[in-house]
Amino acid sequence: MAERLVSRRLRQVLRVDVVLINLLAWGFALVWLLPFIGLFMVSVRPYGEVIVKGWWNIVDATFTMDNYIKAWSYDPYSVSGGYINSLIVALPATVIPVTAASFAAYGFSRFSFPLKSYLFLVTILLMALPQQIVVVPLFLLLKNLGLINTFPGIILVHSAWGMAWIIFFMKNFFDILPREVEEAARVDGASDFRIFYKIVLPMSLPGILSASVLQFTWVWSSFFFELIFLIDPSKWVITQRIANMKGTYLVDWGLIAAGSVFAMAVPLAVYMLLQRYYIRGFVGWAAKG
Incomplete structure (x- = not known):
């Protein structure tokens, strides 16, 4: 009882x-x-x-829906033009660093080489650098290369800036993958590149897509680098265009709010489409800890 x-x-x-x-x-x-x-x-x-x-x-x-209609075709800072420019920047600025960082992370995870620990420590420390510290040397570098006010210039900046955290993210993801399959393939004579391409990458798809979603979202939402390196209004991305929708004597908050909703819609749609892989990637990454 x-x-x-x-x-x-x-x-x-x-x-x-x-x-x-x-x-x-x-x-x-x-x-x-x-x-x-x-x-x-x-x-x-x-x-x-x-x-x-x-x-x-x-x-x-x-x-x-007047605010949305006006924001979509607002002259000269239309959301439609901002969509095109943002996609031109965000897509390659996601594919390039995720691809390069995946190779680097696999090297850190699987191979031994001199100064490996120190190089990885430097990579982690680079994640702590604020954008304001590097903007002046980056501006001078891009100016010398003739890449100021160009899409390739801003793409390279975002790609380099995203490399450190993606290497850290993917290295931890590769560490939790079982190595038995790779060892069996190596015994059968497969090269390191073939093992990475045929075996590791398919198993790492959740982690790669998780990193891609985060990188795409951060590049799409970026404003500071674009403010410094993109000068021509015709090349402005969506965040720059929203900031310039305010009038000289009147701030139409409805117009700016509609533009902000447009800007949020794309990262939200990407997340919803890849939600299953995104969650699996983070669950797998966290399992190591």
């Missing part, structure tokens, strides 16, 4: 704990989502109505 009472009491306590944990989680989620809800509400309502009533007041609210 006593055991039943104790068991019932424990179930009640656990039930209360579960309810409290869920309430706390939903509370944090609501606080985190509140700015995005406000941004969306501003983007679908007229400017004057938001200024007078506030975005949170939906009594007699007027919903419209």
Whole structure:
């Protein structure tokens, strides 16, 4: 009888704990989502109505898509043009560093060579450098190479900047992969490159896609490097165009909010499409720890 009472009491306590944990989680989620809800509400309502009533007041609210239509073709800083330029920068600035860093990370994970530990330590330390420290030498370097105000220049900057963290990320992912298959292939006469290309890469797809999603999102959302290295307005990416949608005497927050929603849509769509691999990549990466 006593055991039943104790068991019932424990179930009640656990039930209360579960309810409290869920309430706390939903509370944090609501606080985190509140700015995005406000941004969306501003983007679908007229400017004057938001200024007078506030975005949170939906009594007699007027919903419209005018801000999105205006932002898409806003002259001279249209979102449509920003989409094209951002894709021109973000796609190669994702493929190049992920590809190069995967080779480097595999070398750090599988091979021994002089100063290996020190080189990897330097790679990790490079992750701590803020962009503001390197922007002047990078500007002078790109100027000497004739790459200022060019897409190849900004692509190289983002590719180099992303190499350090991708090497660190992929090296840890390669460390958890079973080595027995590679050793069997090596016994059969397969070269190191063939083992990497035919065996390691297919097994590493979740990690590679996870790194690609993060790199693409960071490049797409970048503003500082573009502000310094892209001068011609016709080459401005979407983040630069949104920043310049404000008028001289009036800031149309509805227009800027619509442009911001457009900017968020692409990384969100990429994440949703690759969500399964993205989560598997992080779960596998974290398993080593």
